[in-house]
Amino acid sequence: MNRNIRYTSSGRSGMIRRTRWQGMLSLLLAALLVLILPLNSLLALDPETTASGDQAVAGESGESKNAPDVDYRSKGVGQQEMEIPSxxxxxxxxxxxxxxxxxxxxxxxxxxxxxxxxxxxxxxxxxxxxxxxxxxxxxxxxxxxxxxxxxxxxxxxxxxxxxxxxxxxxxxxxxxxxxxxxxxxxxxxxxxxxxxxxxxxxxxxxxxxxxxxxxxxxxxxxxxxxxxxxxxxxxxxxxxxxxxxxxxxxxxxxxxxxxxxxxxxxxxxxxxxxxxxxxxxxxxxxxxxxxxxxxxxxxxxxxxxxxxxxxxxxxxxxxxxxxxxxxxxxxxxxxxxxxxxxxxxxxxxxxxxxxxxxxxxxxxxxxxxxxxxxxxxxxxxxxxxxxxxxxxxxxxxxxxxxxxxxxxxxxxxxxxxxxxxxxxxxxxxxxxxxxxxxxxxASSVTPAPQAEKKGFMEKHPVLVIVLAVLSTIVVIMIILTIISVSRVKKRRKTGIRKVRF
Incomplete structure (x- = not known):
């Protein structure tokens, strides 16, 4: 007996699910960029984070290069002492x-x-x-x-x-x-x-x-x-x-x-x-x-x-x-x-x-x-x-x-x-x-104690709050993405079945 076998699949719904999954992934990447860019810019402007980096000097080509052996301290340039005539x-x-x-x-x-x-x-x-x-x-x-x-x-x-x-x-x-x-x-x-x-x-x-x-x-x-x-x-x-x-x-x-x-x-x-x-x-x-x-x-x-x-x-x-x-x-x-x-x-x-x-x-x-x-x-x-x-x-x-x-x-x-x-x-x-x-x-007077250096959180409280919120959003997005991916995998296992007539 001939059996007509028709295969049906959840193609349209699968495509929709993939689109949703890709959208969630895009949101995740966007959130990561929002998180990274301001932090990177701030750290680049923070003198404490750049002080320990290599000093760059301009080369002949206009590009900067490291010059660890250059001594940038003063060599005594300035007005020299003069003798006023009698x-x-x-x-x-x-x-x-x-x-x-x-x-x-x-x-x-x-x-x-x-x-x-x-x-x-x-x-x-x-x-x-x-x-x-x-x-x-x-x-x-x-x-x-x-x-x-x-x-x-x-x-x-x-x-x-x-x-x-x-x-x-x-x-x-x-x-x-x-x-x-x-x-x-x-x-x-x-x-x-x-x-x-x-x-x-x-x-x-x-x-x-x-x-x-x-x-x-x-x-x-x-x-x-x-x-x-x-x-x-x-x-x-x-x-x-x-x-x-x-x-x-x-x-x-x-x-x-x-x-x-x-x-x-x-x-x-x-x-x-x-x-x-x-x-x-x-x-x-x-x-x-x-x-x-x-x-x-x-x-x-x-x-x-x-x-x-x-x-x-x-x-x-x-x-x-x-x-x-x-x-x-x-x-x-x-x-x-x-x-x-x-x-x-x-x-x-x-x-x-x-x-x-x-x-x-x-x-x-x-x-x-x-x-x-x-x-x-x-x-x-x-x-x-x-x-x-x-x-x-x-x-x-x-x-x-x-x-x-x-x-x-x-x-x-x-x-x-x-x-x-x-x-x-x-x-x-x-x-x-x-x-x-x-x-x-004046030089013999004991200098006043210097104030302790502030940490990153004390110097940038607003940014820390923003980063915390963004981090929470990213974590939630990751969790939602994992759940969504798990569901998609389960549906794929049962998404294609034989229909006998």
């Missing part, structure tokens, strides 16, 4: 070191010798600006002020028609030594003087006749505001009792009839220090200019102070007992040479004005070193005359980033303010001060 080795025409606190001369050399002040002229220009102008008034730069500058001279960078605050001109004149800013301020000072005290003569006063008896020549600055400023400046010079100075312009550009002495220039500086805003300007290492009608964005230019002792005072040395370099003004022309007038504060609280003039132009690069040598000597003699600590700190505490390690900070930075002449007696009163520990003392 006072007799300093080349200059004259200098004058004056104790502003006791009103006594500390040291001097040819302080009454005629010299050209160059841009140190701007000390008096700023003082007069602070006397007559409002720092927030808007000033318009004139064409005549710009025409009075010379090619290749130092400039702030203003242009004719520019409208800006007097405050910006102060910094533009003193920090980069801008002759354009000095001329603009000079014209404005003359205008204010005319409005407040009446019209000025159209020419500047004649200078003191030369010692040889020859007549003084007529001033060429006729009918100009800058010429009128020179008149105002010379009246102030006479008011201060200075008899060996005569100014022809506000910027210090060379003129044979524009002269002074290191003594007179120091006294002009002493007068200017009475203005708090003068102290603010000369002590600023940098300044950014505010937007105006010609430069429509803030910070259109950054200028830096030409007084390098302000940023590298460590050159003066710890043994000079100088607590701080407060600020000053430099000046340089080919005829005048170079020089600086600067205020320093001694550890005994005395304020010392140092004015150095006539460093030869061919050694102008030695300016900072020569000034440091004279400032050091003046501060040392000042300390020896009154060895009482009234101001904490030392110039070494304000050292530049590139100074030698041996000239590192020895204490806290002194909290120094410039005193007015009326407070001299109070300044000299001895006071008890707490000495800051020296470098050697």
């Amino acid at each position: 006072l007799d080795k300093v080349q200059c025409a004259s200098y004058f070191c004056y104790d502003r606190t006791t009103r006594q001369v500390i040291i001097a050399k040819d302080e009454n010798k005629k010299v050209f002040p160059a841009s140190m002229t701007k000390i008096l220009t700023l003082a007069l600006a602070l006397e007559y102008l409002d720092p927030h008034e808007i000033i318009t730069v004139s064409k005549t002020a710009m025409d009075a500058t010379t090619p290749n001279s130092t400039m702030m960078g203003v242009v004719a028609g520019e409208e800006l605050e007097a405050n910006e001109l102060y910094f533009g004149m003193m920090l980069p030594s801008g002759n354009d800013a000095a001329n603009v301020l000079a014209e404005e000072i003359a205008k204010h003087y005319n409005a407040q005290k009446g019209a000025l003569p159209t020419t500047t006063p004649l200078p003191t006749p030369p010692a040889d008896g020859s007549p003084a020549t007529e001033d060429p600055n006729k009918f100009t505001l800058i010429g009128q400023f020179a008149y105002i400046a010379n009246m102030k010079i006479q008011e201060l009792g200075l008899t060996n100075s005569h100014f022809m312009n506000p910027n210090g550009l060379h003129n044979d009839r524009h002269y002074t002495t290191s003594h007179d220039l120091a006294m002009m500086f002493d007068y200017a220090l009475n203005f708090e805003d003068f102290c603010t300007v000369i002590s600023a290492p940098t300044h950014f200019f505010k937007a105006d009608n010609k430069h429509p964005f803030d910070g259109w230019k950054k200028v830096s102070n030409t007084n390098h002792l302000l940023t590298d005072p460590y050159m003066i040395g710890m043994d000079a007992h100088c607590a701080q370099v407060f600020g000053g003004k430099t000046g340089t022309t080919k005829v005048a040479g170079t020089g600086m007038t600067v205020l320093t504060i001694n550890e005994n609280g005395h304020e010392i004005i140092t004015c150095v003039c006539g460093i030869p132009y061919d050694v102008a690069d030695h300016q900072t070193v020569y000034i440091a040598a004279i400032v050091r000597e003046a501060n040392l003699k000042c300390w020896e005359s009154d060895p009482v600590h009234r101001v904490d700190g030392n110039v070494i505490d304000n050292r530049g980033y590139n100074s030698p390690k041996e000239q590192g900070p020895s204490g806290s930075k002194g909290n120094v303010t410039v005193s007015s002449p009326e407070s001299t007696e109070e300044t000299l009163a001895p006071t008890e001060t707490t000495q800051a520990p020296s470098v050697t003392e």
